[in-house]
Amino acid sequence: MDLTVKCDAATRFALLGIDNRAGSSALNSMFGLGKINGTQNIGKYLLVMMSAVADGVSVLPIKSKDGETGWHGHLFWMPGDYASVAAPADASYPINVQDLTLELALNTSIERASLLDLTNEVKIDGSATLEMKYL
Template sequence: MKKYLATVSVTALISVAPFAMAASSTDLTVTGTITPSACLPTLSGNGVVDYGKISAKDLNQDTNTKLEDRTVTLSVKCDATTKFALKGIDNRIGSSDLKSMFGLGKINGTQNIGRFLVSMMSAVADGVAAQPIKSKDGQTGWHGHLFWMPGDYASVAARDDFSQPISVQDLTLELALQTYIYRADGLDLTNEVKIDGSATLEMKYL
């Protein structure tokens, strides 16, 4: 009985379809906002954190090796007070075993070298202490957080309200980096290996 009813229903729909009224047009809407101000992000040391040469013998064989913590300063200067966010993009995606950290590249295209964590510290917006915040889509769900993970949109908020970014003209933010090399017994270290971490901070106007 159930099979019969299903067949009848399909037949009825097919027979009615030619008589249905179809829309003769549809709309395509293109939206956006052109902002009169622009912002320029820069990193101290041209954004390069160089650990120099590390002997393979100094790496831990069966645990990750933590390198010396480093800090770089992120500065954003805008033509006028502007509400913005920066998206963290991992240019070595797939080479970190944790989604919360950025990768350091691969050996022979197969062995992950390591990862690094970025923490947002000491934010100062137009001379006033501010709170680092982040969002997954750059629009909703803003909340106070120190860890800047790949794909996160980062901005700053007032210290008494973490729910939304504030407009800023001059921002400085310390980025603390914690870098780890994976256990040496899982890496091919017969030749020199280049630590090749790379991330892009992409500006988005809100």
């Protein structure tokens, strides 16, 4: 799927990944897919940042744990990560962008059926918010 950000002018920003189903993944480093009966984790997923184009030019997806320091090129967007884009030659800090298109893929894993109560229909209920932060 494509994620598009359009600003009135070029600006530096990051998107904070928030897991709206926190606690429903066996790993804190992955987003949750919800729970069965409020107790059984259905599964987990990662957002994978693929190709990115900013203002018509290919750029590098980057992330940081605090949105201020430690920026580095990385494909996997985990809960609590700040994601942005950088010039391909320097992944150490986000660049100013007006129009961004970022291809996202989902890497999903469902728990083993033997660990889940499947006596009723189970709805996958993953949900994440990507909150814009101006830097």
